[in-house]
Amino acid sequence: MSKVVTLQKALKLAAAPLALGILSACGGGGGGGVGIADGGIRGTGSSVGPVSGFGSVFVNGVKFETDGQVVSDDGIEREDQLKEGMILRIDGEWRDDGRGDAESVEYDDTFRGPVSGLDASAVESVTFTIYGQTVVADKQTVLNGATLQSLANGQFVRVSAWRQPDGTYRASFIGVIPANEIPTGEDRVEIEGRIDQGSLDRENRAFTINGQKVTYSDLSFGEGLEEDDLADLLLVEVEGEEQPDGTLVAAELAEGDIRRYRRGSGDDIEFAGPVGESYNAANRTFRINGLQVTIDNNTEFDDGLVATDLQAGLLIQVEGEFQANGSVLAEEIEARDGNASVEGVIDVNTLNPSDQTFRVGGVLVQVTPLTTITDDETDQRLKLADLNGNYQLEVEGIEKQLSSGLVVLEAIKVERNEEDTTPVTEREFELEGMLTEIQGTVFTVLGVPVQTTIDTDFGDHSWDEIIEAHESDQPVLLEVEYNELKPGVYTAESIDWENDD
Known part of the structure; x- marks a missing residue:
C-alpha cells in the first residue's frame, strides 16, 4: 500500500519536507519547465536570496535584468564577478510576466578570512571557524575553488551565509581566494556576529564577538553608525586587520547582514533564510532574518508545508508585504531545504x-x-x-x-x-x-x-x-x-x- 509521509514526520528525521504540491517554479537558467504557479510579486519591492543563475541574474527564482553593476565594498563591482550561491539584495520592479528589472544589486561578504578548526567528521557537512565564528557548509552550499572534501585549514575564503538560531552560520556560498588575490590592508578580513554580553569596553574601545577581540576608533564607524549604537545592534559587521596578538583592529563597523532585509522603496519583499524563532500559534508569527513574519488565512504554503513545520533552522523562502509596524505579512511560503x-x-x-x-x-x-x-x-x-x-x-x-x-x-x-x-x-x-x-x-x-x-x-x-x-x-x-x-x-x-x- 502506498503511503504519504507528512512533512511533520519527516522533520523528526532532520529531513526537510516531502512535498506534495504542484511545482511552483519554471525551468532553470531561463524558461521551460512546468510553469509558475502564481507569478510572484508585482510592482516594486526587494528580493534577498542566493544567486542561482546568470544571463542577467536569477534570485529567488526570478530573472532580473540588470545594468551589470554591483554595489559592494568587498571588491565585487560587476555582475560577472558574482558566483552562484552568493546572497544578494535586489531592489527593483517586477513585470507582469514575473520577471524583474533591477534598480540596484547589492552584495556583502558575511565572512572573509582564513579557515581554521576544520571539522569534517560529519558525513554530509563540514564545520570550521573564521576568527572564532562558526560556519557550517553542507551539500547545498556552493563551493568555488574547493569541495566539502578538499576544504582545508589555512585557505583564505569569502563566505556568504545566514545566521542560525544557535549563533552559527549556514553557508550558502564559500569561495577560496587564490593566494595572489588575497586582499591586503586595513579591511583585509571581515566577520559578523553579536557583541558578547558585558564585553563592550568604551574606555578601551574594544569588545568581543564569540570571544574574538575587536578594537575600534572614531574612524571605524560607518555611515549612520555611532558608538552609542553598538550596545543595541543585533548583529555587528567588522572589517579590519588582524594583529600579531590575534586582535582585529576595525577599519569599519556596520550593522550586520540583517540590514539586507530592511524595507526598501516598495512594500513587497521576497527572501530566503533559516527560521530564527519557531512558529507561535497564539499570534501566528515566526521570525526569520530579524523580521517578524505573520501568516493569515490567505497565506499559501507550498511543498507540503504547514504552519507548525516552521521550526527554528528550517530553510524557507517567504514572499510577503511589509506592514506599518515593520513586520511582513506572508503571502507565500515554500521550502528551500533539500530532502x-x-x-x-x-x-x-x-x-x-x-x-x-x-x-x-x-x-x-x-x-x-x-x-x-x-x-x-x-x-x-x-x-x-x-x-x-x-x-x-x-x-x-x-x-x-x-x-x-x-x-x-x-x-x-x-x-x-x-x-x-x-x-x-x-x-x-x-x-x-x-x-x-x-x-x-x-x-x-x-x-x-x-x-x-x-x-x-x-x-x-x-x-x-x-x-x-x-x-x-x-x-x-x-x-x-x-x-x-x-x-x-x-x-x-x-x-x-x-x-x-
Missing part, C-alpha cells in the same frame, strides 16, 4: 531542454530558476545543455509529487563531475529519499521501483524492520545503492535506513 538526492550518470536520451528535465537512475529531475548548476572540478557556471553526456552528476533537491501522481526531484543544486566510461549495463547509482511504497520485494523511493534480492545488503536493519516501520506510518528515509539490470529495471545492492535511533 532527497541522487547520484550517477544521466540516463541516455532523457535530457529535455523544453521541460528542463532529465533522469538519473530513473529519478526524474526538474531544473528550475532556483537551481545552481556547476562543474565540480572547475567551478564553471553551467547550463542544462552542459549536462548532456556521460557525466557523473550529484543532484540535491526537494521531492515533489504532481497532481498527476508523477514524482520529481526539484533540483536545488547540480554538480557535474568527470565523464564516466563504465559500460551502461554496469553503472551504479545512489539515491536518498523517503520510502513511499512496498509491493512484495519491490520498494519505491523518489518514484523509482527497486527490486531487493538475496544479495541486497541491509546494513544495521533487516528488510522486515523496514516493512514494519513503513506499515506503521513511521517515516523511513533510505539511502540506496542500486544498478540497472536492464532498461527501467533496478536492483538494490545496499539499503541503509537513516532512522533517528
